[in-house]
Amino acid sequence: MVDESRAVLTGTHFMSGDLACAEGALAAGCQFFGGYPITPATEISERMSRRLVEVGGVFVQMEDEIGSIAAVIGASYAGKKAMTATSGPGFSLMQENIGLAVMTETPLVIVNIMRGGPSTGQPTMPGQQDVMQARWGSHGDYEIIALAPSSVQEMFNLTIECFNLAETYRVPVILLADEIIGHMWERVKIPPAEEINVVSRKKPKTPTAEYQPFKPDKDLVPPMACFGEGYRFHATGLTHDEKGAPETVSAEVQTELVKRLADKIRKNAEKIVKAQRVMLEDADVAVIAYGIPSRAALSAVREARKKGIKAGLLRLVTIWPFPQELVSDVAKQVKAIVVPEMNYGQLVREVERAAKTTPVILLSKLGEEPHRPSEIIEAMRRAVK
Amino acid sequence: MSESNLMMHHYLAKYLRQERMPHIWCEGCGNGILLNCFLQAINELNVDLNKIVVVSGIGCIGRVSGYINVDSFHTTHGRAIAFATGVKLANPELEVVVISGDGDLFAIGGNHFIHAARRNVDIKVICANNFNYGMTGGQYGPTTPLDAWTTTTPYGNIEHPFNLAHLAAAAGAVYVARWTSLHVRRLKASIIKALQKEGFSFIEMISPCPEIFDRYNKMGTAVDVMKWFRLVSQVRHGCDPAKAEITENEILVGEFVDIEKPSYGRLLREMTSRVQDKLKREES
Numbered sequence: 001m002v003d004e005s006r007a008v009l010t011g012t013h014f015m016s017g018d019l020a021c022a023e024g025a026l027a028a029g030c031q032f033f034g035g036y037p038i039t040p041a042t043e044i045s046e047r048m049s050r051r052l053v054e055v056g057g058v059f060v061q062m063e064d065e066i067g068s069i070a071a072v073i074g075a076s077y078a079g080k081k082a083m084t085a086t087s088g089p090g091f092s093l094m095q096e097n098i099g100l101a102v103m104t105e106t107p108l109v110i111v112n113i114m115r116g117g118p119s120t121g122q123p124t125m126p127g128q129q130d131v132m133q134a135r136w137g138s139h140g141d142y143e144i145i146a147l148a149p150s151s152v153q154e155m156f157n158l159t160i161e162c163f164n165l166a167e168t169y170r171v172p173v174i175l176l177a178d179e180i181i182g183h184m185w186e187r188v189k190i191p192p193a194e195e196i197n198v199v200s201r202k203k204p205k206t207p208t209a210e211y212q213p214f215k216p217d218k219d220l221v222p223p224m225a226c227f228g229e230g231y232r233f234h235a236t237g238l239t240h241d242e243k244g245a246p247e248t249v250s251a252e253v254q255t256e257l258v259k260r261l262a263d264k265i266r267k268n269a270e271k272i273v274k275a276q277r278v279m280l281e282d283a284d285v286a287v288i289a290y291g292i293p294s295r296a297a298l299s300a301v302r303e304a305r306k307k308g309i310k311a312g313l314l315r316l317v318t319i320w321p322f323p324q325e326l327v328s329d330v331a332k333q334v335k336a337i338v339v340p341e342m343n344y345g346q347l348v349r350e351v352e353r354a355a356k357t358t359p360v361i362l363l364s365k366l367g368e369e370p371h372r373p374s375e376i377i378e379a380m381r382r383a384v385k
Numbered sequence: 386m387s388e389s390n391l392m393m394h395h396y397l398a399k400y401l402r403q404e405r406m407p408h409i410w411c412e413g414c415g416n417g418i419l420l421n422c423f424l425q426a427i428n429e430l431n432v433d434l435n436k437i438v439v440v441s442g443i444g445c446i447g448r449v450s451g452y453i454n455v456d457s458f459h460t461t462h463g464r465a466i467a468f469a470t471g472v473k474l475a476n477p478e479l480e481v482v483v484i485s486g487d488g489d490l491f492a493i494g495g496n497h498f499i500h501a502a503r504r505n506v507d508i509k510v511i512c513a514n515n516f517n518y519g520m521t522g523g524q525y526g527p528t529t530p531l532d533a534w535t536t537t538t539p540y541g542n543i544e545h546p547f548n549l550a551h552l553a554a555a556a557g558a559v560y561v562a563r564w565t566s567l568h569v570r571r572l573k574a575s576i577i578k579a580l581q582k583e584g585f586s587f588i589e590m591i592s593p594c595p596e597i598f599d600r601y602n603k604m605g606t607a608v609d610v611m612k613w614f615r616l617v618s619q620v621r622h623g624c625d626p627a628k629a630e631i632t633e634n635e636i637l638v639g640e641f642v643d644i645e646k647p648s649y650g651r652l653l654r655e656m657t658s659r660v661q662d663k664l665k666r667e668e669s
């Protein structure tokens with residue numbers, strides 16, 4: 001039996017990022033988790049296997065990550081808020097069905113606690129190597145939403161935000177965290193349930209017989225009926241018209257559908273995008289960072305200021321859709337941009353595109369050690385010299 | 386009466402999405418027979434059409450979900466059972482039926498099949514086994530007989546086929562039946578039985594594929610294939626599915642397995658009550 005009274009653990013806790021993520025999901029109303037164990041995301045599964053039963057939800061350990069995301073799509077269509085959690089190898093396996101979720105406009109949350117790749121790579125070591133896979137991993141044209149937490153508190157807050165965005169836009173949303181954030185223990189404040197903003201999918205108001213499952217409102221998002229509610233609708237991964245009927249040859253239907261699926265994110269990007277600007281007002285060198293490197297970046301910027309370098313930080317919370325405008329605004333103002341990433345250069349490509357002629361310096365890190373503030377300061381010093 | 390009038394007045398018409406007709410299947414294909422039997426079954430059972438969900442994968446038979454006028458979902462290739470698992474666990478009130486092909490369920494989706502059967506998820510799986518990948522033009526698959534000619538076995542098939550009934554039974558299905566598209570009344574009866582039974586049920590329907598597999602293998606017209614079904618099939622209820630290999634000379638059909646075992650959903654609900662009761666006791 002669903003028992004929401006246990007869903008929100010109001011109070012101050014000391015917990016890991018993975019655990020905070022699970023608690024955020026429960027606070028957002030998640031009632032279904034389908035997953036397959038993988039380091040460094042396993043603790044999310046473990047927590048959910050215990051906690052979901054307490055709140056009367058469903059935890060199921062599927063046979064693999066393909067099955068996990070398929071079950072999550074099914075649960076979402078059956079009316080439950082649903083999620084899965086994984087890391088690089090499992091994320092790769094999910095890609096085809098991420099496309100299915102995009103095509104069938106399924107609200108769901110995928111947590112990827114990134115480790116080192118390619119392949120099995122370094123399972124217990126941090127990485128930010130799935131940034132481009134999160135954006136382009138499934139075939140076809142689509143837009144995606146991905147958020148990058150940089151603290152344990154944000155693992156809690158942004159997991160809720162992921163559910164809210166998924167339900168608002170009827171899309172899969174990715175929480176793209178790294179191993180350090182997933183495994184780090186910090187203080188987390190969980191507010192009372194009534195202070196948490198929880199959004200649920202909008203429901204159809206049309207009579208059941210007139211309902212068209214993929215007919216959008218003005219905001220480009222169709223109201224969502226679920227199985228068992230009497231609407232008796234069809235959904236398919238094939239290109240389909242507003243009634244959900246397959247249209248496998250019409251260029252018109254294909255164009256209209258693919259554009260709408262992308263545009264419901266593109267046209268709402270301003271509402272979706274979140275970033276934190278620190279000391280950028282008068283900065284002439286900026287760090288643009290997300291996830292774990294943004295913590296070193298913050299210290300670096302503060303330290304640099306003491307040394308007389310006019311440094312600022314743009315911390316990206318939303319990485320997809322890419323905060324193009326925010327980055328170009330910063331680029332127009334500064335002499336150079338430093339991008340610390342735990343990969344061999346991924347989001348830096350987007351920064352370069354937005355920065356146009358402003359020089360962009362990649363600080364790449366692979367493996368165990370995240371960036372040190374001193375390295376970022378040094379890069380800034382060289383850049384403005 | 387014109388064709389469309391005929392269709393509107395047919396007693397099963399209300400179960401079809403008529404605007405989606407005509408269907409995509411070839412003349413003589415068994416998929417229409419399977420659809421017909423399924424509709425007859427839900428008609429006879431008088432099930433609440435708002436509480437039944439039909440899920441399919443990709444393939445010729447995969448299009449079936451789009452034709453039935455209930456909540457339905459056409460998943461990616463091979464993933465119907467995993468999707469259905471999510472639906473059933475998230476809302477146990479729904480009757481969840483997967484209808485898909487031999488390739489979809491047992492090649493690309495084989496892992497989901499055995500694990501859903503093992504867990505005894507309360508879903509019904511119906512397979513249209515036409516011994517090949519029809520949709521992509523007749524390649525061999527996991528049920529293609531040895532020596533058969535397909536577009537990817539130009540020298541004859543050298544892979545041993547699955548005996549699907551045996552596989553389902555070994556994986557833990559509580560109900561396993563096999564029929565051919567000739568056995569329409571018995572197939573319908575099996576679907577009715579499966580729908581009323583708790584747990585993972587599997588029904589295989591051997592299906593003609595007159596335009597592709599049967600043509601390549603010189604099996605004659607659809608009617609000839611039906612005649613072959615009549616000639617070689619024998620009803621053996623309760624027969625050991627391990628001994629029910631399909632051969633050119635023998636197709637054993639019938640209800641092979643019909644056992645009782647608690648379903649995953651039931652065990653989950655019982656566990657949840659236990660845990661919640663304990664929490665309540667501790668709190669008071």
Ligand SMILES: Cc1ncc(C[n+]2csc(CCOP(=O)(O)OP(=O)(O)O)c2C)c(N)n1
Binds near residue numbers: 485489517520521
């Ligand atoms: C991931 C993926 N691989 C391959 C295909 C191509 N494909 C479509 S249907 C099909 C085979 C279907 O065979 P079966 O399940 O036996 O159904 P039938 O067409 O025979 O009814 C294949 C290989 C696909 N759609 N998706």
Ligand SMILES: [Mg+2]
Binds near residue numbers: 444513514518519
């Ligand atoms: Mg087939």
